[in-house]
Amino acid sequence: MLAVAIVEDDKPIAQLISLWLEPYGYKCHCFESSEAFLASDWQSRGISLLLVDWQLPGISGIQLTKQLVSEPDCPAIIFVTSFGRADDVAQALHLGADDFVTKPVNKSVLLARIRAVMRRRGKDLKALNPGLEVTLAPSSLEVVIRNGGRCRLSPSQYRTLEFLLRHEGQVVNRAALSEAIWGESEPGQQGRALDLLISRLRVKLEGLPDNPMSIVSHYGLGYACYRALPAAAASVNSDR
Structure with missing residues (x-):
């Protein structure tokens, strides 16, 4: 922070x-x-x-x-x-x-x-949640796991993960997430474009060895990022 x-x-x-x-x-x-x-x-x-x-x-x-x-x-x-x-x-x-x-x-x-x-200024946002053992590097748009796994994200994927990590464990509604990604001028992005973006981000994260993060869909509410996929969340995850 x-x-x-x-x-x-x-x-x-x-x-x-x-x-x-x-x-x-x-x-x-x-x-x-x-x-x-x-x-x-x-x-x-x-x-x-x-x-x-x-x-x-x-x-x-x-x-x-x-x-x-x-x-x-x-x-x-x-x-x-x-x-x-x-x-x-x-x-x-x-x-x-x-x-x-x-x-x-x-x-x-x-x-x-x-x-x-x-x-x-080189103020990379490191260890947003130390329990996740994750570093985000805005200068290179990379997510780095402490064990050495890393991958490069697109700018919109990076903004998505950054925002979800800042609210780790909380359900973020689609409007707030869309605004964080695309800004206030594109409310239409709250539709299928957001779901597609999340889907592609998940694919990249799942390719990381020992990835501790799970992005979960809460039907009718929004998305949340967890350090591990909880059993309760698995039942509401509609597109994994």
Whole structure:
């Protein structure tokens, strides 16, 4: 789980972004000012990503960026702001920010930008559930089993497995899974395309030696990932 600091003086916006990110495995900490963030002992929280507004009371987002980029453990920085002129973007990137997202924020765009920035930073999502002994490597789109078994997934297969592993043992409804895979703009993907994607992903996973994962269909509800196929789940698995 990656720790994210949201420095935003508009509390409803900060809370909304937090609600968007946490189901995808990000642990969010919200701060209403740069001063509050700096006083929070953010290094001990393991903050890997900073989402910061440009205009803040007291120390601005730009000033905060100037201060942080000199730190050896500086997190990745993405500006989330209503400032969207080319000069503003250029200034933020020149100072050391990793990316720039303008308000009003689109959920799918924000998630995609975060993933791209963390991938560039080499923040592979390792051991999402240590009990599964599984590593996901976004830079190579590979799933690796601790015993050495590995296979490369397509981008949509990778997003599917990543999302299911983050909710291991929970039934994920089809709409939520489709949104995580394709985004909000393609609700039609909730049909046969999703079932076909899951089927092909299963084939790849079953080819791994000692694969500990099972993706189970819960009829009328959605899909769940288990570390081993439970007897109760086997009875509702409609397409294995």
